[in-house]
Amino acid sequence: MNESFADARALIVDDERNMCELIETDLRLRGLDSRWCLSADEAIDRMHQENFDVVLTDVRMPGTSGLQLCQQLSQLRPDVPVIVMTAFGTLETAITAMRSGAYDFITKPIEMDLLAITLRRAIEHRRLSEQVRLLKASAGDEQSFGQMIGKSSAMVKLYDQLERVAQSDAAVLISGESGTGKELVARSIHSHSRRADRSFVAVNCAALTETLLESELFGHVKGAFTDARGERRGLFLEADGGTLLLDEMGEMPMSMQVKLLRALEERTVRPVGSDRETPFDVRVLTATNRDLETAVAEGRFREDLYYRINVIGIELPPLRSRGTDTLRLAEHFLKMYAQAENKSVDGLAEGVAEKLLAYSWPGNIRELRNVMERAVALTRYDKITVEDLPEKISQFKSGTVFIGGLDPAELVPMEEIERRYIEHVLDAVGGNQTQAARILGLDRKTIYRKIKRTAES
Numbered sequence: 001m002n003e004s005f006a007d008a009r010a011l012i013v014d015d016e017r018n019m020c021e022l023i024e025t026d027l028r029l030r031g032l033d034s035r036w037c038l039s040a041d042e043a044i045d046r047m048h049q050e051n052f053d054v055v056l057t058d059v060r061m062p063g064t065s066g067l068q069l070c071q072q073l074s075q076l077r078p079d080v081p082v083i084v085m086t087a088f089g090t091l092e093t094a095i096t097a098m099r100s101g102a103y104d105f106i107t108k109p110i111e112m113d114l115l116a117i118t119l120r121r122a123i124e125h126r127r128l129s130e131q132v133r134l135l136k137a138s139a140g141d142e143q144s145f146g147q148m149i150g151k152s153s154a155m156v157k158l159y160d161q162l163e164r165v166a167q168s169d170a171a172v173l174i175s176g177e178s179g180t181g182k183e184l185v186a187r188s189i190h191s192h193s194r195r196a197d198r199s200f201v202a203v204n205c206a207a208l209t210e211t212l213l214e215s216e217l218f219g220h221v222k223g224a225f226t227d228a229r230g231e232r233r234g235l236f237l238e239a240d241g242g243t244l245l246l247d248e249m250g251e252m253p254m255s256m257q258v259k260l261l262r263a264l265e266e267r268t269v270r271p272v273g274s275d276r277e278t279p280f281d282v283r284v285l286t287a288t289n290r291d292l293e294t295a296v297a298e299g300r301f302r303e304d305l306y307y308r309i310n311v312i313g314i315e316l317p318p319l320r321s322r323g324t325d326t327l328r329l330a331e332h333f334l335k336m337y338a339q340a341e342n343k344s345v346d347g348l349a350e351g352v353a354e355k356l357l358a359y360s361w362p363g364n365i366r367e368l369r370n371v372m373e374r375a376v377a378l379t380r381y382d383k384i385t386v387e388d389l390p391e392k393i394s395q396f397k398s399g400t401v402f403i404g405g406l407d408p409a410e411l412v413p414m415e416e417i418e419r420r421y422i423e424h425v426l427d428a429v430g431g432n433q434t435q436a437a438r439i440l441g442l443d444r445k446t447i448y449r450k451i452k453r454t455a456e457s
């Protein structure tokens with residue numbers, strides 16, 4: 001069954017019984033549950049009694065015309081798109097149909113492939129409109145944790161996990177692609193913990209050299225190095241009683257990993273240039289967009305430190321797997337930037353939601369935020385239009401794993417299909433080999449070997 005037609009229902013309205021039966025038979029073969037009636041008045045009665053996702057009506061019928069039916073349905077069921085069939089395919093007829101409330105029109109004789117495409121587009125439009133309506137209706141009743149936004153099953157599961165994690169003092173490793181909100185998750189854990197009234201301190205391990213990182217974390221005494229003109233408390237001591245986030249953990253040099261492991265095991269720090277140990281009481285959270293399990297296997301990250309920081313692992317879902325959360329976040333950023341720019345922008349125009357949901361968002365929430373800030377700044381209307389989106393989004397076409405057509409010359413060996421699919425899965429999970437291995441049902445060593453073979457071919 002065509003996925004776009006799944007669970008959808010169409011009502012066909014035409015005074016010619018043969019035409020109704022012909023269209024119904026074809027649409028049912030394409031997977032669209034269809035019903036028909038011979039007059040507009042009967043159609044109105046059916047719409048009162050049953051639910052349909054789209055109406056297909058002829059223009060010229062005895063009694064109430066198709067255009068009049070459009071007008072009545074726009075009052076009765078404005079959420080249901082109406083497609084008009086006409087043997088008079090003039091511009092004037094099209095304009096009249098649209099003014100009467102029609103979603104689209106199609107000319108007779110009917111080209112069934114074109115009709116199917118038009119119906120599919122109308123049904124998808126209705127579903128997207130319904131999603132946006134539900135988002136607005138539930139805006140004041142969002143399930144959330146801290147400042148995070150989303151109601152997808154992946155996020156509801158995450159909230160439940162975070163609620164339990166926050167009550168513990170165990171070390172947490174937060175992993176996820178760049179831009180998925182790892183620091184926001186860390187702050188939310190802290191704000192829901194018993195340490196909420198104490199400091200939350202974050203440091204980016206990739207932004208500092210090894211020497212500076214050691215001084216930043218552990219502190220230093222006066223004269224410890226050239227620029228050490230005074231004593232400095234490190235972040236472990238600044239966060240004492242609270243929470244310390246070590247972001248970009250996968251970028252920490254190996255030699256620094258040894259010093260960090262010792263500090264975590266002893267619960268003490270030794271400032272650079274000092275011979276005294278100072279105890280600390282800090283909950284340590286770490287975050288990374290790297291696959292640390294693979295880094296351990298490849299000798300780029302210490303195994304003992306990995307198990308020390310990964311007592312509890314939290315994996316953040318990428319935006320592309322969060323469904324209509326994309327629209328919730330887009331609406332949130334739209335309101336935020338419209339207020340900041342003092343612009344009267346209050347929603348998304350037709351077609352924008354579809355584009356936002358289709359795009360793969362490699363930069364995740366950070367990229368969406370940037371896109372909405374740009375759109376608010378550029379738009380000349382009271383709603384964001386498709387033209388306000390970057391071309392990479394407005395022109396985006398989702399990728400597929402092509403394995404060849406029916407021509408034997410186009411078919412490819414099984415090894416090539418496997419290679420393409422592995423690349424597709426890796427792209428979908430942001431290069432995380434451990435996650436890709438889990439999806440493919442392979443062990444990590446096997447997928448590492450296959451990836452290496454793919455890279456060499």
